[in-house]
Amino acid sequence: MTHPQFPGGLAALADQYDIILCDVWGVIHNGRFAFEEACEALMRFRDQGGAVCLITNAPVPKEHAIRHFDPLGVPPEAFDDCVTSGDATREVLGARTGELFYRMAPSEGWEHDRYLYEGLDLQFGDERNSDTILCIGLEDQQNEHPNDYRDRLAEAADRGMQMICANPDIRVRIGDQLFWCAGALASIFEEEGGTVIYPGKPHDPIYNLALAKLADLGVEAPASRTLCIGDSPATDMKGAVARGFDGLYVGTGLKEHGANFEQEVSDLLTEYAVTAKWALPKLTW
Numbered sequence: 001m002t003h004p005q006f007p008g009g010l011a012a013l014a015d016q017y018d019i020i021l022c023d024v025w026g027v028i029h030n031g032r033f034a035f036e037e038a039c040e041a042l043m044r045f046r047d048q049g050g051a052v053c054l055i056t057n058a059p060v061p062k063e064h065a066i067r068h069f070d071p072l073g074v075p076p077e078a079f080d081d082c083v084t085s086g087d088a089t090r091e092v093l094g095a096r097t098g099e100l101f102y103r104m105a106p107s108e109g110w111e112h113d114r115y116l117y118e119g120l121d122l123q124f125g126d127e128r129n130s131d132t133i134l135c136i137g138l139e140d141q142q143n144e145h146p147n148d149y150r151d152r153l154a155e156a157a158d159r160g161m162q163m164i165c166a167n168p169d170i171r172v173r174i175g176d177q178l179f180w181c182a183g184a185l186a187s188i189f190e191e192e193g194g195t196v197i198y199p200g201k202p203h204d205p206i207y208n209l210a211l212a213k214l215a216d217l218g219v220e221a222p223a224s225r226t227l228c229i230g231d232s233p234a235t236d237m238k239g240a241v242a243r244g245f246d247g248l249y250v251g252t253g254l255k256e257h258g259a260n261f262e263q264e265v266s267d268l269l270t271e272y273a274v275t276a277k278w279a280l281p282k283l284t285w
Helices: 035-046 061-065 085-094 144-158 182-191 204-216 234-245 259-274
Strands: 020-021 050-058 083-086 100-104 132-135 160-167 171-174 177-180 194-196 228-231 246-250 278-280
Touching: 020 035, 020 204, 035 050, 050 204, 061 083, 083 085, 083 204, 085 160, 085 204, 132 182, 144 182, 160 182, 182 194, 204 234, 204 278, 228 234, 234 246, 234 259, 259 278
Parallel strands: 020 050, 020 228, 050 083, 100 132, 132 160, 160 194, 228 246, 246 278
Antiparallel strands: 171 177
């Protein structure tokens, strides 16, 4: 497996790319405050003519994701557009309006399920009479573990239900804590024989949507001139490889790195059987 290169910052490679598809949580903020150097790096890239589309597995529409940016300190000058797994999921849901859905989601908070399907006129049922699970997250993110759902998910798989996973992430860091996401439930559902549809990273729908948004702005580039930045080998780097994009791994998100960053990153990418062309302890210019 090819080991990543470790540049001094984004400036060392910026002229190789026209487009950046940049993860949000763990790269430009941690859910509590923005990473100022990361935001500055994206602004500098845009200042020299590049385009930035933020691409996040947040299971809410774009407008609900970016409304948190100003309070966190993420400046609007850091990006041209933003696409969420929620946006991609809404497109999938809009094509399946004849089905009966069961909601698996938190009852309140930032990932409140209503944001995902407002205006789509979906029909909802209970766990035993629905066709499809709409999985947005654990119902109690503070106190539950994904394995608490195994029996329920196994029964749903046995009944032939499908799942639409609105957030393929397994965990997300908020401040200094890690929280389970919908992707952890989807993994268990697959282990129990269920079929999962993933609109978010590392799967195609969210990348297609991001590139379409940039094309609407008049920005198009070949895969070789597109860079994906993220903190997750399983979603960001895997998605980059699948699309033929270069990947830049940053160490400010899910994984807490020690002093030997270069070796740790190489080991981490090997563990996930993915590659990244570049790696930085944090996104800086």
